[in-house]
Amino acid sequence: MTFIDESIQILKRESYKITGPRRAVLEVLAEAEIPLSAYDIEEHIPENIPINVVTIYRVLEVFEKVGIIHKIHTKEGYVRCDFEKQKGCHSFAVCSECGRSKEFVQKECKLETQLPQKLVYKSLSHISEISGLCKQCA
Numbered sequence: 465m466t467f468i469d470e471s472i473q474i475l476k477r478e479s480y481k482i483t484g485p486r487r488a489v490l491e492v493l494a495e496a497e498i499p500l501s502a503y504d505i506e507e508h509i510p511e512n513i514p515i516n517v518v519t520i521y522r523v524l525e526v527f528e529k530v531g532i533i534h535k536i537h538t539k540e541g542y543v544r545c546d547f548e549k550q551k552g553c554h555s556f557a558v559c560s561e562c563g564r565s566k567e568f569v570q571k572e573c574k575l576e577t578q579l580p581q582k583l584v585y586k587s588l589s590h591i592s593e594i595s596g597l598c599k600q601c602a
Contacts, residue, residue, distance in 0.1 A: 467494045467544050471532045478530045485515040489523045493533060498563035499541025536565055537593060543567070555592035561601035 468490050472482055480486070492500065492508040500508075502520040509515055524542055527533040533542045536556055543565050545554070553570045 467532075471527070471544075474530050474532055475526075480526060480530070484513055485519050486523050486526070488513045488515060489520060489527070493527075493542065493544045496543065499536040499543050499558070499565055501541045504541065534567070553592065555594065557594045557596065557598075559598035559601055560595050561597055564598055564600075566598075 468487075471490050472487075475482060475486065488509045489505055492505050495508075502517050502524060505520050505524075506515070506517050509520075524533065528535060528542070532545050534545055534554065534556070535542055536558060543556075545567070554567060555570065556565050556567055558565045
């Protein structure tokens with residue numbers, strides 16, 4: 465099943481409509497190799513789709529809420545989630561040169577289990593990013 469098909473299923477399961485703008489943003493994210501900002505996404509949307517950057521931000525907010533994308537803070541952009549069904553700690557390795565990102569999952573995460581206990585916090589979510597050089601840029 466493709467990223468787009470899985471995303472549509474998740475959106476429907478969460479009672480969201482599959483609108484033209486949502487589908488257009490999904491198509492851009494499906495092809496992206498690097499994190500994209502809302503403005504980057506806007507540049508890749510076909511001209512016949514009526515969408516502006518405000519709508520793109522709203523679409524991205526929904527996508528992030530249902531777990532089909534992640535926000536990469538070091539690159540101020542969004543990437544598709546390749547592991548929606550896998551439980552555990554989702555982390556990213558981000559190339560500081562070309563911007564490519566790679567998602568990986570660890571089954572157990574000390575940040576989610578041990579650290580909140582020591583700080584007396586209830587862990588709701590977190591994201592881990594590692595910055596460095598990918599094989600092509602090293």
